[in-house]
Amino acid sequence: MSRSSVAGMIELEGLTKRYGEKVAVNNLSFTVRPGIVTGFLGPNGAGKSTTMRMILGLDHPTAGDVRIDGKHYEQLKDPLTYIGALLEAKAWHGGRTAYNHLLCLAQSNGIPSGRVRDVLETVGLTAVAKKKTKGFSMGMGQRLGIAAALLGDPRILMFDEPVNGLDPEGIHWIRTLMKSLAAQGRTVFVSSHLMSEMALTAEHLVVIGQGRLLADTSMADFIARNSRSYVRVRSPQRERLLDVLHQAGIVTVESGDGVLEVDGGKAERIGELAAQHRITLHELSPQQASLEEAFMQLTAESVEYHAHSETSPASPEPARQQWGDGWKRG
């Protein structure tokens, strides 16, 4: 028997999850495609893990639908060979050895037990295969979770915060692994609360905040659209400089400590104007807002949108507070 050659697609349609009054995931619709790494980005508490649990049939959606290659997760008879998932660190019995943990998973899906040794080798845990997992470090735990995800050699891989707890070498390893898995034509869906991490691995980006879809775009587009460039200017003759720039039609923003910020790449023009009017400059530096800032800006806007144009009865203020807290903890 060979597999049908339908691509490994994850399709979400109006997916919603409510816990009592609280809406964890709100009407999410997007598609995850094969062949690329799709980043799933959002601050802590944005609903990423809940979404992933619904994809895997662990949580029942309140409304909407999620399908894998057109099927609900419950309809998959050997799910590990369709989709492998790293959900949370250490979702296993600490008294069991790494080998036995993977063996019981392989058996439940009719996967040949030889695969257990293969994946242990792939993630570099062969030496501790017969050790109880309760002694494992965070990094070893993540590797075991990834081994379980790779066990069925699935065409879709889903990783929830895979770099958590990994050392730099481990982080590099997982980035390379995700890219090579995608390069083989697999679907790789990876969540993170770190924009910088996504910028290094993901080609496509799905951003959510408070359970809502904020962006579904290619990484290149996201960078072009969201990263803001500006010029930092400091001068002892601040008032004169402000006048000169104002006359030239350049808008400035004061950002404290006598620093002026000018939007856009106008460093040369500002320098020339200053020279013309014999104004001393102490600093004239073009700046690029980080992607992290762009991400915060995007999610912050969603919160404002909530507060002003949302007619939902839920009070926006506590929600806003909660969101900010989540971000800071992240």
Place this chain on the structure above:
Amino acid sequence: MSSPQSQMPQAAPAWQAAPGSAPHAGGPGYTSPIPIVRTHLGNAIASEWTKIRSVRSTLWTLGVFVLLVIGIGTLTGVVVANSDPALGGESPLGLGFFGLLLGSMCIITLGVLTTASEYGTGMIRTTMVACPSRGRVLAAKAVVFFLTAFVVTLVSASLVAFLHVAMLEGDGAKSPSGGEWLKGTVGISLYIALLGLLSLLVGSMIRHSAGAITIMIGAVLAPLVIALFMFSESLQGVRDALFEYSIPNQLSVFYSNSLSQSGPSGWDPLWIMLGATAVAFAGAFALLEKRDV
């Protein structure tokens, strides 16, 4: 669909270049060399068997169980054999009762741990992702646990039974009939394994090991203890019912030396326990389907 990367299966690292994996290269997306298997209950049972045999708690609970049943059984045998009136024409099988009553606590514990511990560790999510049919997971756990508990109980109970009959042979004890043998070994083992299965189902519903174990031990002991404190004449009926249908008394029915004269007799306790377990199974299944993992 036309992503350029999808045409590059040759980039696969060595671990998946299994022989004969090439022919599927045409379609978009990745194609695994691992054969597709339509899984069934047997796969889940194999998986649960690996789980139950690969944790220390199984060894501990069953080890203590065997120790209690055989240890207490031997001691009772020695004491009775050395006492003067010995067993006045009674069947010696009944002496196994004390060890099995205490030992049943171990079976209850193992039953609860089989389901509830997965919620404690988070393993349940891994289990349910690997096998999304929740009913199948519950059924596989039930089958594996029940057979394990039954076999271990049967071996221990039979061993003690033979021991008692051999020790008390010349002591005026009655030689047990075939029916008594069957009830005192297979019957009691089925009952205790079902009690364990009931605990497994309660563990699945409560999702908390300590909570479920407490509930089950309470269910075994509470009726007897409560009955002890019902002095009032008007509560006579309730007291007798609590006493007769308490699990220790039902256990003793298998040795036909019931602590009371009315109430369940013969194989009744087994049918009662079977009914309770069936109801619990339906409840556990319904909750498992309804709740998020």
